[in-house]
Amino acid sequence: MIPPAPELTLPEELLLLALDPRRGSPYCSGRSLEYGTAGAVLRELELQGRVTGQGGRVRVVSPLAPPDPLLAQVLGSLSDPGTGGLAGGVDTRRWVRQTGRHVQELCLEHLVRRSVLRRETHRFLGLLPYHRHPPADPGLSLAVRDRFAAAEAAGFPDPRSRTLAALVSAVGLSGAVARGGLRDRWAMRGLIDEEWTAHAVYRNVRQDRAKRNSSRSYGGGSSSSGGD
Numbered sequence: 758m759i760p761p762a763p764e765l766t767l768p769e770e771l772l773l774l775a776l777d778p779r780r781g782s783p784y785c786s787g788r789s790l791e792y793g794t795a796g797a798v799l800r801e802l803e804l805q806g807r808v809t810g811q812g813g814r815v816r817v818v819s820p821l822a823p824p825d826p827l828l829a830q831v832l833g834s835l836s837d838p839g840t841g842g843l844a845g846g847v848d849t850r851r852w853v854r855q856t857g858r859h860v861q862e863l864c865l866e867h868l869v870r871r872s873v874l875r876r877e878t879h880r881f882l883g884l885l886p887y888h889r890h891p892p893a894d895p896g897l898s899l900a901v902r903d904r905f906a907a908a909e910a911a912g913f914p915d916p917r918s919r920t921l922a923a924l925v926s927a928v929g930l931s932g933a934v935a936r937g938g939l940r941d942r943w944a945m946r947g948l949i950d951e952e953w954t955a956h957a958v959y960r961n962v963r964q965d966r967a968k969r970n971s972s973r974s975y976g977g978g979s980s981s982s983g984g985d
Contacts (some may be wrong), residue, residue, distance in 0.1 A: 792927075
């Protein structure tokens with residue numbers, strides 16, 4: 758079994774895989790990565806015995822707060838009676854979609870405070886600010902990638918590595934981080950249906966893709982109609 762990277766949770770590992778070590782920008786769609794980060798938090802909570810996912814819903818099974826402050830905050834929100842809590846649970850796909858941006862920002866802030874990432878502020882057209890998050894220690898980012906490559910070579914032999922592989926595929930990162938060929942990337946794609954959080958992430962990614970394709974088709978159709 759391949760152990761996790763030291764002192765890194767699943768969402769943190771996913772972010773270090775997703776962010777370009779030099780530029781600090783994601784290799785995939787930023788929105789997709791937000792979904793992936795939220796899904797990784799839920800799976801981390803499940804691996805720690807705090808939640809379970811069944812029937813498209815996530816349920817709290819142990820409300821005891823974990824030591825990690827981000828995980829504790831997310832668990833507290835899931836335990837809120839207004840969100841379903843211990844009884845009915847929360848719709849996983851909807852939760853991932855609605856909270857992805859907030860959860861990712863919390864995770865990035867946590868990594869910056871721990872000096873795992875640096876936060877660089879840039880301005881689009883000299884006006885609108887945006888952030889990049891290159892690693893403070895490029896060696897840690899490389900270690901996470903090497904660990905993923907070792908798990909890939911071993912066929913993702915444990916639940917944690919299979920989840921990470923499924924999330925990587927779900928958000929569209931496999932081409933950037935997988936070192937195997939097309940067959941290996943297809944194998945990673947097959948893991949999505951086995952991992953409930955990755956499946957919820959992928960449904961949201963696919964929904965966004967369908968909306969973009971529909972917008973393009975509508976725009977093209979309108980242009981053609983005008984030409985006719």
